[in-house]
Each structure stands twice: as C-alpha cells, then as structure tokens.
Amino acid sequence: MADVKILAPIILSFEGGYQCFPEDRGNYNSNGVLVGTNMGIAALTYETATGNVPTVDDMRNISKELFTEILKKYFWDRWMGDQINNQSVAEILVDWVWASGHWGITIPQRILGVTADGVVGTKTITALNATDQHNFFDQVKSARFTFINNLVTMDLSQQKFEKGWNERVNSYTFQQ
Numbered sequence: 001m002a003d004v005k006i007l008a009p010i011i012l013s014f015e016g017g018y019q020c021f022p023e024d025r026g027n028y029n030s031n032g033v034l035v036g037t038n039m040g041i042a043a044l045t046y047e048t049a050t051g052n053v054p055t056v057d058d059m060r061n062i063s064k065e066l067f068t069e070i071l072k073k074y075f076w077d078r079w080m081g082d083q084i085n086n087q088s089v090a091e092i093l094v095d096w097v098w099a100s101g102h103w104g105i106t107i108p109q110r111i112l113g114v115t116a117d118g119v120v121g122t123k124t125i126t127a128l129n130a131t132d133q134h135n136f137f138d139q140v141k142s143a144r145f146t147f148i149n150n151l152v153t154m155d156l157s158q159q160k161f162e163k164g165w166n167e168r169v170n171s172y173t174f175q176q
Contacts, residue, residue: 001083002090004076008068010091011098014168015040018060023157029053038062040098041070049074071098079105080120086133092140092172099165103147111139137174144169 018038020027026042029035035043036059046054046062049070075098076082076090084090096104102118109116112127128136148165152158 001085002081002087004072004081004094006087007076007081007091007094008071011040011071011095012064012067014095014171020056023160035059039064039067041067045070045074078120080125083125083129085129086137086176088172088174089128089133089137089140092137092144092169095168095172096140096144099168100147107143107147108136108140111136111143134174134176137172141169141172 015037016039018036020034020036022034024037026044027034027036029043030047030053035054035056037043038059039062041049041059041062043054043059046052046059049066050058052058071094075094078097079090079094081090081094084093093104093108096108098104105118105120105124106116108128109118109120109124112124112131114124114127145166148162148169152162
C-alpha cells in the first residue's frame with residue numbers, strides 16, 4: 001500500500017517556501033486579498049483547514065506539521081491514498097489534486113472508465129487497483145501534460161509557470 005510519508009518530502013521539494021505572485025490564483029484569500037502561498041498551501045486551503053481567513057503573516061508562518069496535516073487530510077485522503085496499491089500511482093494522482101484540484105480526480109476517473117464525479121469511492125479505488133498500474137501511470141502523466149498545455153493555451157498569463165509544472169510532472173517515474 002502507498003504511504004503519504006513517502007510523498008510529503010517530494011511535494012515539499014517542489015513547493016519550497018513562501019511566494020506571492022499576483023498571477024497565481026491560489027494566492028488570494030476568500031476576501032480577495034493577496035496573501036500568498038507557502039509550502040504549496042493555497043490561501044483558501046489554509047482557510048478550510050484552520051477556519052481562519054489567512055493574512056500574509058499566517059501564510060508566511062505555516063509549520064511543517066500543518067503542511068503534513070493538510071496534505072494528508074485534504075489531498076491524500078481525498079484520493080483514499082492508503083488504499084492505493086502502487087506508491088508511484090498514488091504519488092502522481094495526489095500531486096495532481098494538490099496542483100490542480102478536482103481535475104486531478106475527474107480526469108483519472110475518466111481514464112479508468114468510472115463516473116467522473118470528483119469523488120473517490122470504492123468503485124474508483126477498485127478500478128484503479130485492478131488496472132495495469134504502469135499503463136495507467138503513463139496515461140495519467142500524459143493527461144497531466146495535456147492539462148497543463150490546455151491551461152496555458154486558455155490563459156497565457158500562466159505561461160510563466162509552464163516549464164516548472166512540466167518538469168514537476170516529468171519528475172514522477174513509475175516504480176513497480
């Protein structure tokens with residue numbers, strides 16, 4: 001079975017620390033105030049997890065403990081990661097939800113041929129674990145590149161992030 005503790009340092013290696021790009025939609029709290037992200041935690045995710053509308057100081061001071069709690073509860077558990085048989089598959093799926101929200105579930109559900117409702121349940125996990133893991137991994141990776149290309153094509157302001165996003169996806173490799 002997959003383990004979130006293996007994924008956590010990988011996500012952290014991509015995310016780094018605090019950033020506050022106005023073009024990054026994840027940098028705004030529910031009041032529309034630019035407060036940034038930290039360790040890849042978007043302002044609205046922070047708000048959901050803590051129940052508080054974040055300030056710049058809140059975002060700058062996110063602890064590794066809060067990062068790990070958010071990763072597990074809102075991303076890993078959303079994909080039922082503890083029930084995924086292959087670590088590589090779990091990593092690329094959870095990373096996609098981390099980076100792109102519900103698309104990281106609905107598009108893989110379409111690949112699996114299950115209802116693309118954005119909710120991972122027994123049918124999705126059963127289909128996922130029953131499919132050829134290497135082939136599915138490759139299909140998800142390809143779909144992520146297509147998703148990024150489409151996102152940038154629709155909004156050229158996102159082009160500055162394209163290279164990094166593609167490098168991130170490309171860094172995932174399949175392991176049996």
